[in-house]
Amino acid sequence: MLISGLLIALLGISSPVSTGPDYSECYENTFCIEAEDTGNRVDIYVRSLVDWEVTIFLEVEMANMRPDTAMPLVQSMPGKKRTHALSLKVRDIGYPWSFSYNLTWIPGDAGARHDADAVYELPFAKGRSFAVGQGFQGRETHQGTYAIDFLLPEGTPVHAARGGTVVDTADRFTEGKLDPVLKAAGNFVTIRHDDGTFGYYVHFRHQGVAVRAGDRVETGQLIGYSGNTGYSSGPHLHFEVFSTTKEMSSRTLPVRFRTGRHGVTYLEEGQRYRR
Template sequence: MKIPLFIFILLSLFSLNATGQKLYKFQDKQGIWHFTDKPPKTAQKVEVRQMKAANKQLVWLLQSGEERQPSFYIRNDYAGPVEVEVDFAEQENVRSTPELPKRFVIESGKSDTLFEIGGINQQASWRMALKYRYTIGSPLAQYYSKISYLPPLAPGATFQISQAFNGSFSHTDEQNKYAVDIAMPVGTPIHAARAGIVMEVDNDFYKGGVNKAYSAEANNIIILHDDGSMAIYAHLELEKAQVYPGLTVAAGQLIGYSGNTGFSSGPHLHFAVQVNKGMELVSVPFTFADREGQAQEPSYGAWLKGFIHPDG
């Protein structure tokens, strides 16, 4: 007798990326309207509409093996590691090897088999549902920044810090507690404050304002450093990213342009250093380096000046 197996994968995602596109509309010489998501090759006037960015999934829990004893692995489409926690959402006459819940650190790409599922009493039916959540970055329970960061500005550019650590407007949660906002016009060049690998790029959001509904709609670039920390550059300009996931960037390299996307009261760059602590992305204190190499803790009202990195 074949015992039916029911497998449901339930998603509980901590991090989503997004992609958006444009709609092009034009009327040809015969008066016929055309609509396309690709830039048309025409001399006619083209209307362009920015479409709402849609979330896309970058971490997948996938099944392989026999139906009666399936195994599971994870595909990680980020350009760096993620920590994933898998558990049963529903469990009846079934067990896993190794036992769940369990956390796994998955490098970019496809993992090996992580666990297998099987029935306890083979003469009885069994069913289950799995759930998983993830956080980008390898887990770093204890982390302290040991280096100072370059101001993320072009050489010679000078801008003022409009919100520093523990800022009351938007730096009140763990992800942003130790962030700084640097006021600057839209379109200001943004440079990498430290060398690393581009982990993630959001480039398609086009709205911004003080409505918290915009909180998840800031264009940003996340760069993974060699010690496992990650710098986030947020509120960037629509479609102006100069880097892509997986690219290695040098300190001082141009990566994008400032904007006013997401939860924002005005054009600025939001910069923070974050790590994965206990399956949560948290910000950590850091310092900026001045031209003499001295470490300066960011403070409200302070002026930052970009300079050429000595290794650049």
Template sequence: MHSPTPARPITTILAGLLAGGALVSGVLVGGLLVTGTADAGRLYRWTDANGVSHYGDRRPDTPASPVTEIPVHAEPDAMARLRVERDAGYYQAWADNALAGPIEVMLHFSNRDNIEGMPALPARATVPARGSALVSVLGPVQPGRGGSFELRMDSLPGDPNARPRDAEYLMPLQQAEPDIQQGYAGRFSHNDPQNRHAVDFAAPIGTPVLAAREGVVMQVESDFDRAGLSMEKYGGRANFIRILHDDGTMALYAHLREGGAHVRVGQRVRAGQVIGLSGNTGFTTGPHLHFVVQVNRGMRLESIPFRMRGPQGALRFDITR
């Protein structure tokens, strides 16, 4: 049991130059890390009648031999993109949101010489689902003199103005009885703000995962196939589904099996709908489903307590083993 880290702030870096008072094109020198949306790719291999092996991204219509399907593991896409555009001697710094739900971004100067932001950096912005927001306009402090800058943008899912409402959640697994391995404030891994009110349900790989509450699929990661206790290798990766609720809270369903997401980004799901299959991916000791309800509290994610109903009635999560 353990929790993934698809909730920490993700950073992108951009650098540019000032030359003679005119802003010159910026160059992207750093990329966003984990927590975006990735699509699993497939490669097919087969042998023709002459014994020659072929590879392609589509299954052949009439193969002369059995076709082998080879998974291709792609890195997740970015949660957000920092875009800088020239405008009459200034730079407009935009944040583009790739998710089907709001995000918050914070723009910083990593380094700067003779440049300032309007508003001054660090500056925050909330970016709507799959939308864009102007975070700051950059210009020279002393016109006519050269300079340089480097920007860093942190991004986090959720709207910091979300107001959670009381709601009853359904048990997120298709099981007759829940097997709770770790509850609220679990000593093993539920001891940080974003996981303090998380629950780990033991479940055999392939157990149907159900939407605990109605909402919109905000993020999906379904292309990871490894697990272990190396934080360096697995701490930032796990297959998961993040669902946005109407009050701005977000439910995270993590450690799904490879290819175990049965929903797409932007899809609206109903409570009790099968959304995927449980697994054992990422930083984990064994097969289970990590479930947590989170809210953005201003560039930090915090888990919040929730009420949940199981097949036999209300569930309790005050387990700290």
């Protein structure tokens, strides 16, 4: 999960006529904050560089300025657009003004609603069957989490449970064991679904990811090879669907799968399912 913060400052004594952003700061090739000084106010925009939403949490310190919206600002910004975030009006024109901001952000739309009709494919090749280790709210490491562990041996092809746009991946990690130190060291793929939720697949083998950020993937498409990297007690694929929250966090969601013998169903721990 990407979260960044930065403090910047813009100072002025009014009146430059703006022909483009007077200030621009970009974050992880994902979006840029741009500020335009119009003389009696500064307009602040978020310009997205990607296809998916981000949610920002913005705090602003001001001198001789006032915001046109409640602070702190928490707002989800659409992908591939330049969106007005807020304006800071100069109180006493002709007198010096300044502001600085502190930004935190997270991928995703805090207003996204999971499509209630969505049915997921089992994340492996058609015709194959694997057992579920831990299921939703599993007692080992899934307490409070709607996640599924599929017991895939290392090197098993992993297929997208649902199509969308690849947001982020990692496949540089080599080590895996049940040690909290390795919680951020699992190779993964995150896919944004068309309803604004995300599918998260983790524990791919070293160099075992077959897609890149920005790729469009279809349901059932090969996305990589299972492994045992990160916080993991043995080879498996951990899969969860999550949405972003206004509290700058995420929550996992219970989802149903299409299965060979059991029809469309929530998956159960210990049960084996054929795709």
